[in-house]
Amino acid sequence: MKKNVLIIGAGGVAKVVAHKCAQHNDELGRIAIASRNISKCQLIIDSVKAKGSFKVPADIQVFALNALNVEATKVLIRETESQIVINVGSAFLNMSVLRACINTGVAYLDTAIHEEPSKVCETPPWYGNNEWNHLEECKQKNITAILGVGFDPGVVNAYAALAQQQYFDRIDSIDIFDVNAGSHGKYFATNFDPEINFREFTGQVWSWQNSQWTSNAMFEIKRTAALPVVGSQNLYLTGHDEVHSLSKNLNVPNVRFWMSFGEHYINVFTVLKNLGLLSEKPVKTAEGMEVVPLKVVKAVLPDPSSLAPSYTGKTCIGDLVKGTKDGLPRERFIYNVACHEKAFAETDSQSISYTAGVPPVAAALLVARGEWDVQRMANVEELPAEPFLKALDVMGLPTRIKDENGDRAWDLIA
Structure with missing residues (x-):
């Protein structure tokens, strides 16, 4: 069983993730949010508090982080004792955050494929250019890494x-x-x-x-x-x-x-x-x-x-x-x-952010419960669909x- 969630990113999707994690913090445990923009993180926390989203009384920790810095991300994962990282920052961050998760032995979830700033629309299949290069390492190290668990993909x-x-x-x-x-x-x-x-x-x-x-x-x-x-x-x-x-x-x-x-x-x-x-x-x-x-x-x-x-x-x-x-x-x-x-x-938030932000929290709950804690890298279609869709039914995306x-x-x- 895994607990304590670190949210990386402070945009519209991160706001939805924070609200939904708060609504299920009895299972997910402590919540932390990290971004280079502390003020945006604070606005998210203010929104969560104003809406009364916490299921059990708690707070959200805020940290300044450049997530391209793998060592800094590793330090933060350990400091917050997070066992699940939900990466909803820029798609340019994915490989750095994934590396930090692999090196610290925690679960990794994202909502979009990795991109390199200097490259657009690489040769297909796109996952083969970056993420799938780490399939064997995740398997050997028992790392749960669930790729593209937003709405589409997800x-x-x-x-x-x-x-x-x-x-x-x-x-x-x-x-x-x-x-x-x-x-x-x-x-x-x-x-x-x-x-x-x-x-x-x-x-x-x-x-x-x-x-x-x-x-x-x-x-x-x-x-x-x-x-x-x-x-x-x-x-x-x-x-x-x-x-x-x-x-x-x-x-x-x-x-x-x-x-x-x-x-x-x-x-x-x-x-x-x-x-x-x-x-x-x-x-x-x-x-x-x-x-x-x-x-x-x-x-x-x-x-x-x-x-x-x-x-x-x-x-x-x-x-x-x-x-x-x-x-x-x-x-x-x-x-x-x-x-x-x-x-x-x-x-x-508007529903574009909502549809992207609810699914990774549903996935985090399944990881926390052990149902999706598969200890390997997987795309969503490789995992049991039934528990995921049932969770979404009650979380606002029927x-x-x-x-x-x-x-x-x-x-x-x-």
């Missing part, structure tokens, strides 16, 4: 695993739909770190089709889907983390990720890209200053956490799975709908199914 991986374990004899395709039908009222903004957000869309779009990697350009492939609650949506084939593990672990010939975009977003994005303002490569100004265009764009856009108070509407994220069962064709949509207003009422039999809460009946 919950959608569990949906895929549930489909394979319970609902299908053979799966021919998994299409992951990510729709934000909400409105933040700003001229232009991203729902999470702009730097990471734009990097997803400036490189090649890699998908897994006919059991091989297929490359397209961003916004090249479009489809329209009628989805529960949010209605008809335009979706674009997009590269994303979960495709790179599902393609390896589930033996499904077609795995694709689709995201909804409005015409306004596409127009602004296209202008920024064509002007070179989304480049991660440094340029020199006329005054001789060296700047990274993408970081400048990030600096002038609204902080994603500032969007929450005015956000309205809902998200719909899920897996459209097609295959056969008992010799007959089957199609099933496994999904969740989340509400921006409800997320803000509970955690002072799973539903839509098929020829209607729209209903999920169950294990095939």
Whole structure:
């Protein structure tokens, strides 16, 4: 049994993680939060206290930390006696935080794939460039390292695993739909770190089709889907983390990720890209200053956490799975709908942060209870889906199914 959680990061997702850890601190034990920005950490603690989120009376410790410094992170893990580290900082930190966890023998959880600042959209499978290089070491040292346990990646991986374990004899395709039908009222903004957000869309779009990697350009492939609650949506084939593990672990010939975009977003994005303002490569100004265009764009856009108070509407994220069962064709949509207003009422966050922040806490609870303390590195689809989805049901992210039999809460009946 593992207890005491160290949260690394102080953005919108970290705020949700802190609220949810506090709501379950009877099982998770002491909570600490660390970031280079102490003031942002304090705002999170103020929010947790104001909402009365603690299940049992406690406090959250705050620490200044540059998580790229492995030795400093190791010292903090030991100082706080943390046995579970939830890394929701920048994706640039993952390998440093993972190394600190391996060296101190504690469980590691993250919500997105590692990225190198100077590289965009590396050769697939992306996990093979960094994380999976540590598979054997984690196994030998009995380190539990659960990769990509946000919503997408994360919950959608569990949906895929549930489909394979319970609902299908053979799966021919998994299409992951990510729709934000909400409105933040700003001229232009991203729902999470702009730097990471734009990097997803400036490189090649890699998908897994006919059991091989297929490359397209961003916004090249479009489809329209009628989805529960949010209605008809335009979706674009997009590269994303979960495709790179599902393609390896589930033996499904077609795995694709689709995201909804409005015409306004596409127009602004296209202008920024064509002007070179989304480049991660440094340029020199006329005054001789060296700047990274993408970081400048990030600096002038609204902080994603500032969007929450005015956000309205809902998200719909899920897996459209097609295959056969008992010799007959089957199609099933496994999904969740989340509400921006409800997320803000509970955690002072919008539902993009909420859907990403609740799952790692559910995973931490399963690690604490021993159910997911697997003492190896694993992607979510390699773990039992049932306890994870059951935990999410009661933590604010219930799973539903839509098929020829209607729209209903999920169950294990095939």
